[in-house]
Every structure is written in C-alpha cells, then in structure tokens.
Amino acid sequence: MKKIDYKLFIFVVLLSLFGILMIYSASSIWSEYKFADEFRYLKLQGLYFIIGMIMLYIVSKVDYRKYLKKANIILGICFLLLILVIIPGVGTIRNGSRSWFGIGGMGIQPSEFMKLGIIIFAAKYLSSNTKEIKNIVKGVFPILMVAALAFALIMLQPDLGTGAIILVSIIGLLFVSGVNMSFFIKIGAIGLLGLAMLIIAAPYRIRRIISFINPWTDPLGSGFQSIQSLYAIGPGGLLGMGLFNSVQKHFYLPEPQTDFIFSIISEELGILGILIVSILFIGIFYRCIKIAIKCDNLFGKYLVFGITFQLAFQTLLNLAVVVGLVPITGVTLPFLSYGGSSLILSLISMGIVLNVSRDT
Amino acid sequence: MFFKDIHIRMRLFFVIVIILFLTVISKVIYIQVFEYDKLSKLSSDLWSRNLPIEGNRGIIYDRNFTILADNITTTSLVLIPNQIKEKERAIKELSKIIGVSEEEMSKHVNKKTSIERVHPEGRRLSFDIADKIAALNLEGVYLVKESKRNYPYDKNLSHVLGYVGIDNQGLSGLELQYNEYLTGEYGSIKYFSDAKGNKLKLNEIYEEPQDGVNILLTINNEIQMSVERELDNALSKLNPEKALAIVMDPNSGEILAMSSRPNFSPSNYQDYTLEEINRNLPIWMNYEPGSTFKIITLATALEENLVDLENEHFYDGGSVRVANAKIKCWKAGGHGDQTFLQVVENSCNPGFVALGRRIGKEKLFSYIDKFGFGEKTGIDLNGEATGIIFDLDNVGEVELATTAFGQGVSVTPIQQITAVSAAINGGKLYKPYVVKSLLEPETNSPILTNEKTLVRNVISNETSKKVALALESVVTNGSGRNAYIEGYRVGGKTGTAQKVKDGAYMQGNYILSFIGFLPADNPKVVVYVAIDNPKGVVQYGGTVAAPIAKAILEDCITALDIKKSSKGTEKKYQLWEKKYVTVPDVTGKKLNSVKGLLYGFDVNYTGSGEYIKFQSPKAGERVLEGSKIRILLGDK
Numbered sequence: 001m002k003k004i005d006y007k008l009f010i011f012v013v014l015l016s017l018f019g020i021l022m023i024y025s026a027s028s029i030w031s032e033y034k035f036a037d038e039f040r041y042l043k044l045q046g047l048y049f050i051i052g053m054i055m056l057y058i059v060s061k062v063d064y065r066k067y068l069k070k071a072n073i074i075l076g077i078c079f080l081l082l083i084l085v086i087i088p089g090v091g092t093i094r095n096g097s098r099s100w101f102g103i104g105g106m107g108i109q110p111s112e113f114m115k116l117g118i119i120i121f122a123a124k125y126l127s128s129n130t131k132e133i134k135n136i137v138k139g140v141f142p143i144l145m146v147a148a149l150a151f152a153l154i155m156l157q158p159d160l161g162t163g164a165i166i167l168v169s170i171i172g173l174l175f176v177s178g179v180n181m182s183f184f185i186k187i188g189a190i191g192l193l194g195l196a197m198l199i200i201a202a203p204y205r206i207r208r209i210i211s212f213i214n215p216w217t218d219p220l221g222s223g224f225q226s227i228q229s230l231y232a233i234g235p236g237g238l239l240g241m242g243l244f245n246s247v248q249k250h251f252y253l254p255e256p257q258t259d260f261i262f263s264i265i266s267e268e269l270g271i272l273g274i275l276i277v278s279i280l281f282i283g284i285f286y287r288c289i290k291i292a293i294k295c296d297n298l299f300g301k302y303l304v305f306g307i308t309f310q311l312a313f314q315t316l317l318n319l320a321v322v323v324g325l326v327p328i329t330g331v332t333l334p335f336l337s338y339g340g341s342s343l344i345l346s347l348i349s350m351g352i353v354l355n356v357s358r359d360t
Numbered sequence: 361m362f363f364k365d366i367h368i369r370m371r372l373f374f375v376i377v378i379i380l381f382l383t384v385i386s387k388v389i390y391i392q393v394f395e396y397d398k399l400s401k402l403s404s405d406l407w408s409r410n411l412p413i414e415g416n417r418g419i420i421y422d423r424n425f426t427i428l429a430d431n432i433t434t435t436s437l438v439l440i441p442n443q444i445k446e447k448e449r450a451i452k453e454l455s456k457i458i459g460v461s462e463e464e465m466s467k468h469v470n471k472k473t474s475i476e477r478v479h480p481e482g483r484r485l486s487f488d489i490a491d492k493i494a495a496l497n498l499e500g501v502y503l504v505k506e507s508k509r510n511y512p513y514d515k516n517l518s519h520v521l522g523y524v525g526i527d528n529q530g531l532s533g534l535e536l537q538y539n540e541y542l543t544g545e546y547g548s549i550k551y552f553s554d555a556k557g558n559k560l561k562l563n564e565i566y567e568e569p570q571d572g573v574n575i576l577l578t579i580n581n582e583i584q585m586s587v588e589r590e591l592d593n594a595l596s597k598l599n600p601e602k603a604l605a606i607v608m609d610p611n612s613g614e615i616l617a618m619s620s621r622p623n624f625s626p627s628n629y630q631d632y633t634l635e636e637i638n639r640n641l642p643i644w645m646n647y648e649p650g651s652t653f654k655i656i657t658l659a660t661a662l663e664e665n666l667v668d669l670e671n672e673h674f675y676d677g678g679s680v681r682v683a684n685a686k687i688k689c690w691k692a693g694g695h696g697d698q699t700f701l702q703v704v705e706n707s708c709n710p711g712f713v714a715l716g717r718r719i720g721k722e723k724l725f726s727y728i729d730k731f732g733f734g735e736k737t738g739i740d741l742n743g744e745a746t747g748i749i750f751d752l753d754n755v756g757e758v759e760l761a762t763t764a765f766g767q768g769v770s771v772t773p774i775q776q777i778t779a780v781s782a783a784i785n786g787g788k789l790y791k792p793y794v795v796k797s798l799l800e801p802e803t804n805s806p807i808l809t810n811e812k813t814l815v816r817n818v819i820s821n822e823t824s825k826k827v828a829l830a831l832e833s834v835v836t837n838g839s840g841r842n843a844y845i846e847g848y849r850v851g852g853k854t855g856t857a858q859k860v861k862d863g864a865y866m867q868g869n870y871i872l873s874f875i876g877f878l879p880a881d882n883p884k885v886v887v888y889v890a891i892d893n894p895k896g897v898v899q900y901g902g903t904v905a906a907p908i909a910k911a912i913l914e915d916c917i918t919a920l921d922i923k924k925s926s927k928g929t930e931k932k933y934q935l936w937e938k939k940y941v942t943v944p945d946v947t948g949k950k951l952n953s954v955k956g957l958l959y960g961f962d963v964n965y966t967g968s969g970e971y972i973k974f975q976s977p978k979a980g981e982r983v984l985e986g987s988k989i990r991i992l993l994g995d996k
Binding site for chain 2: 029172175176177178230231233234235236237238247248250251252266270271274275278281282285286289292293301305309312316319320323324325
C-alpha cells in the first residue's frame, strides 16, 4: 500500500483545528448564555473532530473500489434515511427544517450522508457508462432523475442549500465526464425556470433575494443577517479586532458559530484570517484535483472530483453569502462551521480521497 | 484522449475556483477598506451606549466678575435596565432611598430602554442620598454628574437674569436669550454593549463635556444691591402696586442696575405667576411720565434758542387756557412771577405750556422722536415695549400743551432714562445694553464684546450743559430737593403722573418718579426711580421717589468712587436756604382739593377717608418749609 497525500492531510487537519478555535471564539458568549458553559461547542466540535479523524483513518485504509460494488446499497440507505427524516415524529425540526435525527443534544443530518452517497453512485454510474453518456436521454437523464429525486426529498424538509449542492455537484460531474456543452446551457435555462417556480412556491425566498440586493430595506427582517454579517466584516478592518474580540458575537449575530463563522473570522482576524482560510481551502482543492488527475481508475477520478467539486461549491457558496455576493441560502462552511454530521462526513470524504491518493 | 479531456475540464474547474476565491477576498477587502467608515459608524451606533455627562452652564458675572449665576454640582440617578441583575433588590432599596413607591420604581427598572432617568425624584440628589445609592453597589445603577443652577443673590436682578428649568434650559431673561451660548455641550462615557444591553469588557471612551460660554454684564452688583434694598424698603413703607429703578452710565448706555417689584426668586420660580416672572417693568411698563418728560421740552427749547432761562420771566396765575380747555398748575393759585429757571425748578405746568407753544408741534415732536420715544431703545433684553406718542396729524393745541409737561404720551422707563442721559451727557443718544461681553469658559477671555452704540446726536454739547445745570437747580432750589447730597452736584427732575384706566384719569392713583444724576457738570451716573400707587403718603415724586433715588445715588458714589465737587463753583447753585412759610387752612376740606396747598410739607396722615377732620399745627402758623403737618382723615 502506497503512502497517502500528506500535504492534503495536513491542510485538512489545520483547517479543522482552526475551525475549532474559531468556533470556540464565536460561540462562547451564546454558549455561556444558553448552557452556562462557554466551552460547550468547543468540546462538542472537538469530540466530532476526534470521531471524524478516527473515521478518516479507517476510511483511508479501505480500498475505494469497494464502494463501486456497494454504491447502490449506499444510495438506497441514504434515500431511506431521507424519507424517514421527513416523517413527523421521527425527524426533528431545527431552524425550520425537519432534517435531523435527534439524539439528545446531538443530531444526525441524513442529507449530509446523501451528499456523499450520491457522489459515490454518480461516480460509479458515469465510469461504467462512458459510451451512453454522450446520449442525453439514455445516459444523462437517468442520473439526473436520481439527483432530482434526492433534491425533491431534501426540499420537503425543506433545505434549499443542501438540495442545490447535491444537484449542482451532479451537474459538475456530468461536466467533466464529457457531456456536450450545449446540455449545460439547457440545464442553465431549466435551472432558472426551476428557481422561479421555487420562489413562487415559497415567497420568503424572494424576500431573501430582495434583501440581498439591498439589505437595508428590511434591516430587522430579511436583511438582518446580511447586515449583521457586514457589521462584523466592516469594522474589523484589514487588521481585525484581535482573536476573541468580536463584538458581533455578543448576541448581534445569531448562531455565529454556524453559517456566519467566516464573518467572525474576518471581524477578529481581518484580512489575515481570510487569507489563512482561503489558502487552506485552495490547498485542499489543489491537492484533490491533483489526486483526481493522477488517478488511473475512472471511478476513483470521478469520486475524488465529485467530492472536491461538492466541497468547493459549498465553500464558495457560503463565502459568497457571508460577504454579500449571493442571497442567503443557509449553507455551512465545510470544516469551519459548527456541526457534527457536516464535519465527520467531510473528514470521511477526505479519508476516501486520501485512500485514492495511495493509488497515484 | 478521453482522460485528457477530463483533465482539461478539471483544471478549468480549479481555475474557476481560484477566480471565485479571489472575488470573495476582493469583496472582503472592499468592505473592510471602502465601507469601513460607514459600517464602523453604523455598528458603533449599534454597539455603543452613551452615558451623557452635562457640560457646565456658563457663569453670569457682573462687571467686576461678581458671580450672579453659577452652578452647583449634584448627582443624578441613571439606570441601565438591561445591566441590572438584582432587579428585586434594586427596586426595594432605590425606592426606599429616594422615596418613590416600589411600583413606580419597578416601572423604571424594568423599562425597555437603554438608559432610564428617574424623573424628577432621582434628579439632583444630595450627597448623602447619592452616597447611600453608591453604597448599594448595584450593577446597572449609575450616578452621573448633573449641575444645578445657583443664584447666589437670589431675587437680585431676577428679571434680567431670568431662570432655568429642570433640564437647565433657559426659560426667561438672559438665561433664555443667551441659552445657546450658556448651554454647554454634552460629553459622554461611551461603553460597548451586547445585543441584550449588557456591558462589554471593551474600553470605555470618555468624551469630555464642553462648558458653556460665560457672560459679563454691565451691571454693577454693589449698585444693584443698593437698588434692591431701596425697592424693598419702598415696598414695606409705601406698599405700592409696583416699583422700579434703573441706574445707567449716561456716557455709554451701560445699565449699572435694574430692578422692579414684584420680582421673583429664580430658584423657586414655580411659586410665581408667569406675569410676575416675565414682566421686566423697567423695559415693559409704559405710562404717562409726568414732569420728568419736561426735561425733553426744556432741552428742545434751549437747543432751538427759544428761551433765556435766567433773564426771561413768566407769570403763572394758576392756570392757562388752551383752546377750550383750562390747564391748571399743580400748585393751587399758581407760582406767580418766576424766571424760566424757576419754572423748571417749580415744575410749573403753565410755564411749560408756554415753552411748548414757542417750540411748536412739529419741532417738539421731532425732538421727541430724536430722543428715542415711540420706538424701542433696542436694549439687549427681551420684552421691551414701544410706548405711545401722538400721531403728529392728531396733535392740536391741547395735545401740544399736555405733551410739553408730560401728559398724553406713554413712555417706558428705559426710554425715559436713555433720553435724559442724552439730554445731559453732551447730547448723545446711546443704545442701552446689559451684556458687556461673552467670555470663553476656560480663560474668561472675551469672545465677543459689546461696545457703546451711538444712535444719534440729539442736542449740542452747550445745550446739554445748560439742561444739566437747570436740573441741578431743581435739586438745589426746587421740587427735587429731597435728592440733595452734601458735597455733590446733583441734578434731577421729579415726576407725578396720574394713571389712566379705560381712557380716564384715575383719582388718587399716581406713578411717582424721580430721575437724578451726578455730578451735574460731568454726569457719571443716572438713576430713575418710579413708584406706582404708594399708600399713606403725599403723592409727589419729590417726596416719594426722590429720597429713594438719593439713597441709590449715595451708594453709586461709593461704588463708582465719585469724588466730591469743589465747593462754590457757581454761586447761585448754593445750598437751598431755609424759608419760613404759613401753614394753610385745610381743615374740613376734601383731601384731593388741597393737595397743592400741602406741597412742601412733610404730611403725616392718620385715619381714613376723603376729608380732613383736623390739622396740626393750626392754619396761619409760621413754620420751616418742609416741616411736619399731621392730618386726621375721616368721612364728611
């Protein structure tokens, strides 16, 4: 067995540890207020990190080719969990979405599993149907239907952000697998149409879009989070307020340790924090793409690229939201935002990539 | 070949990722650099709470930097409800200490506001109460400095100074007029708070409050206190409706003192009516001046060379016919043959009617205008009245005649003293003023200084000298003798004016006045005193107002350090010689009808009624002029 890509491993560990530090800084005030324990989120995220690292180690030892055979079962389990979670009484509601299996204070988000499960399935599908893929109806359509079904189930929770990540990462995989460019133009058109439909179905989304264009129109309602995020980034300035010195985490920004962790990093560490985060992420993506390119196995190639694409898309979506380039979608920042399922699944994904790296 | 295509697309993807990262970083830099100021300000407003600290209100000084209004530092209770953790204890203890019901206190403590003042019970606390509150050591309970206006001389100069309300805002007088200057700027202790209002452990920012501008007045407090004392005495002795006095420097228009009764205590303004507080009588009241107005007629006649005071004679038969009216002299039977100087000394009405006729209405009224009557003097105080002068078209024989001796016109005290100052200071009409300068609070260096303002030249220097000397002889030889001061050349003129109500003269209701100045050859100070409807006294300006003016003038001599005049400068202005006169028969007569006969006696009334039942000494006895005559009053 060859060695894993240590550079990637180090980037991942550094980013996760940095995340734990910033989660502590961002959450301590809320944590003290809610649980009378300023270290609660720190302890939990630390625990998730340890679990995640163990899983990463195990997964990095497991030959990725085994997933090729188990891909259908994995996808099936993921679908089952997604169906279960939307059944009232089984899934619990958090932040307006029925997306959790609650176990005490902790919880499992099946949509996080689906994110990985569908990548494995798509990698298998695309690598074993290289000929049919040029045919839109016979090749592309079936895998799109699977993604659309996953998307639909997640939208029942509802969780637009995760749904979009799943859909877009499949499209990303289709893109590298050699589907004609004209297809993506059509997909873009359908996507816009779909977006319009979604907005009609749930008018709060249009408020988010309006508040994105001008958050000050409704500073206490839909523009609230955007403004509070800007209040964190702006006054921090290029040098930041110093580690642990954020003002916005003092109840101004709700749940600062989750979606808006990046604005707290910016507030406390200024441009330095932004560069640390960006360099670590870019480093991870660079190593991953390199692994994907070096990998001779088409399934492995697609698997690594799918995971990378998904992470990159989610990362950039989160950052774009936080800095006000894109309307609020409710997507977490991989490795940095607080959340057990998200961190553990991200680390497992990295374990898979590291295992593939042994092949190169 | 197939792999190559995949790799190109993967690398393309990575390039796009890099581009997007750069976009995000650029946006962050854009926010942190270009929107920094805007967002910092907005967020600072969001994060910070201010504990306001009041700047001291400017001090008001008299001309010698005697403090007339300053501030006492007190503390006030300020609550920041969100920071109060022990709400129950705060409610209980605070309500006990400042004497508010627990219910009331609970409202303050639980109010959804960033900063709460307990008004008014928690304002301006004494030190022992503040100490008790500080000893509680309650979080979220603050004591902030708040100053309270202090008037060390209480009612002294109250109408000019005015008063301030609970928030130290000027509500009348100079306090109102110069409120913008006097008010300091608020400073603050700015602290950062979280979204729930709790104090954050970030540094507090202290912004120093800015004290208000100080004001230096032209007032001389020594003279002012003399005026206040004399008015108080007049009030207790004479029980008048109103009383007022003004002291002015005739050579600049600076007001040295100004007061009136009723007055008020600025610290306890709640106990007075708005009329009492707002009516600054020396500039607001207007009434018929009576004989003091004769100075204007005299000055005009002299300026126009229409009379030779010493050599021309006038015969007063007791009355004069004007058109269809008969105008009586105030002295029954008249003054007989007199020089025009004696006409002035005796304040003889028919004599002044004669002067008025010589002058003619156009000239007389044009001089009245030039002396500043019928328009505001422009003194730097609020609430000045204009007075009323006949419209020239409506002036007939009668109006010309009465105006010449001060009836039928209505003037304010400030117009009167300003005009007379011009008549005796060499002919220059100055605008009166009370604010000498505005001072920078730290160093007391002047920011803005008022200079004397010449309105116009009214009469020549020579005429003015003659007027002053004529008025000096009124004091040495005539109706103003009660203002005579040993060793000083005092000039003056009495005034006795009937008050008008609903267009008719009121019986037995007079405003008695005296305007006096010294030294007559080089006037340094002018005093005007008016007493409205005094009781139990002969109703003459010379007997009522002149002694008051004299007392004030005596204090002015000390306050302004005016030297004695060298004696015998002019022979004929010697000390008035004592004369013997015959006691008139007034028993059984109506009091009003014999007023003129009793002039020059010190009359002491007992009993009440309109008729004289008894007199002592008896008629026909020879007594010193100015002796006491006791009269018993009763009904017929």
